[in-house]
Amino acid sequence: MPKKYHIHPKTTPLDLDYVYKFKIVRGENCINCGKCSKVCIYQAHKRSEADPRIMADPNTVVCRNCFRCIQECPRGALEKSLDQGYLSTAGAYWKPDMLISLWKQAEDGNVPVSGAGYRGPFTGTGFDSMWTDMSEIVRPTRDGIHGREYINTSVDLGRKLNHLVFGAEGQLLSKVPDTVDISLPILFDTPADKLSSSVKLAMIKAAAELNTFVIMPVADITAEFEKHSDNIIPRITAAEIDGYKDIINKARMVSIEFNDVLLKDFAGLKKKINKISRALLIIRVPAVKDVEYTVTKLAHDGAEIIHIAADYRGQELNSPAGSGSRHLKDVIRSVHQRLVEDHIRDEVTIIASGGIAMAENVTKAMLCGADLTAMDIPLLVGLGARIYEDREKFLVFPEGLAKIPTPVITQRMINLMSAWHSQILEMMGAMGIREARRLRGESGRAIFFEEIDKDTFGKLF
Ligand code: SF4
Numbered sequence: 223m224p225k226k227y228h229i230h231p232k233t234t235p236l237d238l239d240y241v242y243k244f245k246i247v248r249g250e251n252c253i254n255c256g257k258c259s260k261v262c263i264y265q266a267h268k269r270s271e272a273d274p275r276i277m278a279d280p281n282t283v284v285c286r287n288c289f290r291c292i293q294e295c296p297r298g299a300l301e302k303s304l305d306q307g308y309l310s311t312a313g314a315y316w317k318p319d320m321l322i323s324l325w326k327q328a329e330d331g332n333v334p335v336s337g338a339g340y341r342g343p344f345t346g347t348g349f350d351s352m353w354t355d356m357s358e359i360v361r362p363t364r365d366g367i368h369g370r371e372y373i374n375t376s377v378d379l380g381r382k383l384n385h386l387v388f389g390a391e392g393q394l395l396s397k398v399p400d401t402v403d404i405s406l407p408i409l410f411d412t413p414a415d416k417l418s419s420s421v422k423l424a425m426i427k428a429a430a431e432l433n434t435f436v437i438m439p440v441a442d443i444t445a446e447f448e449k450h451s452d453n454i455i456p457r458i459t460a461a462e463i464d465g466y467k468d469i470i471n472k473a474r475m476v477s478i479e480f481n482d483v484l485l486k487d488f489a490g491l492k493k494k495i496n497k498i499s500r501a502l503l504i505i506r507v508p509a510v511k512d513v514e515y516t517v518t519k520l521a522h523d524g525a526e527i528i529h530i531a532a533d534y535r536g537q538e539l540n541s542p543a544g545s546g547s548r549h550l551k552d553v554i555r556s557v558h559q560r561l562v563e564d565h566i567r568d569e570v571t572i573i574a575s576g577g578i579a580m581a582e583n584v585t586k587a588m589l590c591g592a593d594l595t596a597m598d599i600p601l602l603v604g605l606g607a608r609i610y611e612d613r614e615k616f617l618v619f620p621e622g623l624a625k626i627p628t629p630v631i632t633q634r635m636i637n638l639m640s641a642w643h644s645q646i647l648e649m650m651g652a653m654g655i656r657e658a659r660r661l662r663g664e665s666g667r668a669i670f671f672e673e674i675d676k677d678t679f680g681k682l683f
């Protein structure tokens with residue numbers, strides 16, 4: 223039995239102010255009796271250091287929302303209310319609760335618990351309109367992270383053979399292409415050009431520890447990063463290839479931006495890269511209308527790995543939300559179906575990215591037909607970045623981030639991935655799937671709300 227893949231989380235708090243759902247405020251009618259400091263076991267209430275006769279402002283950061291101090295205050299002086307920062311952060315896709323959840327997962331690597339007493343909606347848009355069939359959850363040996371059966375989350379990237387050919391003597395005649403094996407169905411993508419070099423370095427180190435890769439614009443790969451080339455996928459345009467031969471030579475995979483010339487001469491590009499290196503080629507294709515045609519054509523032309531990239535909400539590019547633009551899950555389903563109809567699905571690896579916000583989105587994207595995913599924003603949210611669905615103010619990094627040492631940032635990324643790994647294991651165990659490779663296109667394990675809705679009520683309304 224292979225050694226179990228295990229991620230080692232370590233509690234790593236960040237001394238930065240973050241988004242909290244409730245704010246606790248002490249009113250002017252407080253008589254400084256100190257009762258709240260006695261009843262709060264989390265020490266949210268303390269006396270002022272400068273003047274111990276009065277109470278300091280409550281520390282919302284450590285509050286666990288038990289409401290005990292509010293009930294016990296003899297003057298009714300304490301008030302808990304929804305925090306304005308919480309209400310103004312994120313948006314329709316990236317909800318404030320998600321930011322808090324990602325922040326906490328990066329803190330200790332634990333799986334968040336939100337099931338008991340859940341009063342929220344059971345469906346939504348994007349990945350939230352997908353439910354997964356957890357009917358195997360009753361099998362204790364398969365019970366996710368606690369079960370005895372080994373659940374494997376590794377996937378391969380590269381071209382696969384449709385079948386093997388053997389000679390008369392039983393010798394293998396097929397030339398088996400190179401593949402790269404990673405332990406999690408997740409690559410890191412670098413989203414913003416304003417990432418500091420310490421965050422980029424931390425991403426690379428976390429990727430190395432987790433046995434995965436960071437996709438990084440080639441111009442960002444400085445001499446400092448080159449020694450980590452085993453875990454970096456340079457992202458490059460076809461026109462830049464000649465200028466970065468050294469980096470391509472050391473890389474195990476190279477991500478090339480799609481352009482129309484590739485549709486006409488993919489073989490020419492492949493030949494050009496092969497002269498420099500044995501790196502596997504990833505073609506990064508924007509998730510636009512007719513992406514099915516592009517992906518299928520590239521797959522027939524011999525592309526090994528195709529990366530379909532939607533926007534940060536998982537929407538198709540070049541089409542405003544609400545204008546009939548599809549979500550990533552629908553794009554992948556359609557691409558997967560087209561490749562199956564063309565009998566070429568098994569030969570090509572599909573990476574899906576854009577709108578991968580939570581661990582369950584990884585599994586759901588794979589059920590829709592992706593072999594693996596790439597994600598970016600959650601890693602930064604785990605470092606305290608806030609996302610606003612506003613073009614002017616999209617990702618806002620905390621002021622103190624530049625002073626945080628790289629090992630701390632690295633560990634928080636590892637913690638986040640540990641929490642995601644555990645959640646993926648739980649979902650796979652509950653679905654009765656022990657190999658992440660078998661998640662791909664397993665849509666029989668998913669229920670799509672839109673389809674159920676249409677089947678049930680479509681004829682009536
Ligand atoms: S219990 Fe109420 S009155 Fe007493 S110190 Fe706390 S807030 Fe003030």
Ligand code: SF4
Pocket residue numbers: 246261262263264265266267284285286287288289290291292
């Ligand atoms: S609500 Fe509970 S945890 Fe929060 S400050 Fe009051 S006593 Fe402490």
